[in-house]
Structure formats: structure tokens, C-alpha cells
Amino acid sequence: MKILVSAASRHGSTAEIATGIAEAIRAGLTGDAVVEVLPAVAVSDPASYDAFVLGSAVYLGRWLEDARRLADRIVVQQPRPVWLFSSGPVGDPAKPDEEPAEIGELVTSTHALDHRLFAGRLVRHHLSFGEKAMVMALRVPDGDFRDWDAIAAWGTAIATALNPAGIPANRGRPDRR
Template identity: 70%
Template sequence: MRILVSAASRHGSTAEAATRIAGSLRAGLPADVVVDELPAADVGDPTPYDAVVLGSAVYLGRWLDDARRLAERIAAHPPRLVWLFSVGPIGDPPKPDEDPAEVGDIVRVTHARGHRLFAGRLDRHRLGLGEKAVVMALRVADGDFRDFDALDAWGTQIAADLRRARTGTA
């Protein structure tokens, strides 16, 4: 079994979340299961994979283009096991707390088993000028709001689902 964990990340926070999820998958699956971790922009053909965990950073309520394009390629070649995640809300409590605008459509076309929304990280030093202007206008505080325990738990849950699928008990 081959699993792809992929994400589109602008400043590294979502890529780090994908790495965390991939680690939980590796820890929870048999040694003969291969877990590849690639940026969404670097994934050409997703058909060699039995399962895909795809995520994106969320900016202005939308997934990044690289993740949306990969989701389109996944949708073109179903069926496969797919899980989706978004990283973006910031603050305490994290806001916004609703799913990105197009995620419902992406879940539907990829036949994803689910979507999870995780809090993100904001470091003004990593932002471009336009991004800094938006952050200042919205009065958003810097900080790392990611819940690594929640990322680990979700990866562990996916690993359990994959073990069941592998044995035909899913």
C-alpha cells in the first residue's frame, strides 16, 4: 500500500502539519506501507497511490491553487481513499471557524472520507507586503495556534481507517 500526504503551503505552517500527519501514519501502519510526503506542486500523477491525505493553507477563505489542482487530478481518477485538511484559522479561539469556501465541493468530487480544519500559525516576518497589510487591517495577532496533538490524533485515526481498509473490514 502506498499513501501520499501532500499539502500546499505558502509559509511552511501547513507543510509542517502535513509532516506531522505523515509521521502519525508511519507510526500507526505496518512497515511495508509506504508513506510519501510531497508538496502539492510536486505531485504529478496521483494514481500510484492507494490513499491520499491532501491539505492546504487557507488564505482569504480559499485553498491554494496547487492543492485545488491536485484535488482535480485526484477527482479525475477515483476511487481511492482520500482525506482532506485545511490549516488557517488563527487566534484563541481560532477564527474563522468555518470551512473554506470550496471545501464542500472538493470533498464531494474527491469522495473524501472527511475534512478537518486546523488552526495555523502567523509570523509577520514571513509575510509579503500585501499579506502584512491584510493582517494589520484585520488586527490579527502573531502566534502559533496549531494543535499538534490534534494533528497526531487525526493521523492516528486515518492510520486505523487504512488498516481496516487493508484488511477489508472498513
């Protein structure tokens, strides 16, 4: 089994979440499964994977274009298990706490088994001038708000689902009764 964990990340925080998820999946899998971590833009052949975990940083309430493009490429593949994640809310409590605008459509089109929204990290000196102006206007706090225990637990749950006895009989297409 070959599993792809991929993300679109503007400043690296979401890519680090993808790596954390992949590590938890690797630790929880049995057998000879391979877990690859690639940026969404670098995925050349989605057909070569048996399962996907795809995520994106969220900016202005939307996924980044590279992740949306990869999701579109996954949709046209044979049905495979898919999990989606988003990152971006910051602060305590994390704001904004809404799902990204297109996530319902992405969950439906990819037949995702789950979507998780993880808090992100904001390091002001990594931002562009426009991004700095926006976070200042919105009074967004700096800091790392990622919950690594929740990220690892979700990766472990994915590994459990992918283990030979746990692979969904419908190969990733949830029962939509």
C-alpha cells in the same frame, strides 16, 4: 500500500502539518506501507498512490491553487480513500472558524472520508507587504496556534482506517444514502 500526504503551503506551516500527519500515519500503520510527503505542486503521478491525504493553507477563505489542482487530478483516478485538511485560522479562539468556501465541493468531488480544519501559524516577518497590511487591518495575532495533539490523533485515525482490516470496503467512496 503507498499513501501520499500532500499540501499547498505558502509559508511552511501547512507543510509542517502535513509532515505531522504523515508521521502519525507511519507510526500507526501495520505491514509494509509507504507514506510519502510531497508539496501539492510536486506530485507527478497521483495514479501511483493507494490513498491520499491532501491539505491546503486557506487564504481569503479559499484553498491555494496548487491543492485545488491536485484535488482535480485525484478526482479522475480510480476510487481511492481520500482525507482533506485545511489550515489557517489563528488566535484564541481561532478565527475565522468557518470552513473554506469550496470545501463542500472538494469533499463531494474527491469522495473524501473526512475534512479537518486545523489552526495555523502566523509569523508576521514571513509575510509579503500585502499580507502584512491585511493582517494588520484585521488585527490578526502572531503566533503558532497549531494543535499538534489533534493533528497526530487525526493521522492515527487515518492509519487505523488504512490498516488491512480497516480499509473501507467501498475503497474510499462513502455510502451516500
